[in-house]
Amino acid sequence: MTFKYPAVFQKNDDGKYTAYFPDLAMCTAKGDTLDDCINDAIAECRDWIQTELLETLDMPPVSDYDDIPLGENEHIRTIGVIVRLYEGWDE
DSSP: OEEEEEEEEEEOTTSOEEEEOTTSTTOEEEESSHHHHHHHHHHHHHHHHHHHHHHTOOOOOOOOGGGSOOOTTEEEEEEEEEOOOOTTTTO
């Protein structure tokens, strides 16, 4: 199953990057470079979704880009992850 959620990336004063998912509570990422942060965002998003599917089966709706307020030095990228469901995954 493929999931796609927007993530907001920001370059910090120290040159490193952080990101958060407006739709996924407490799901954040960080990295020394933008590529590192994107890779961390993919891993964090996958972990968040797998946990949510195991606990509630209730995924949050995906926000439209236009509904996400952006601060200075922030931009949005869609992060897509594939979660493989297996027999007994919801037990």
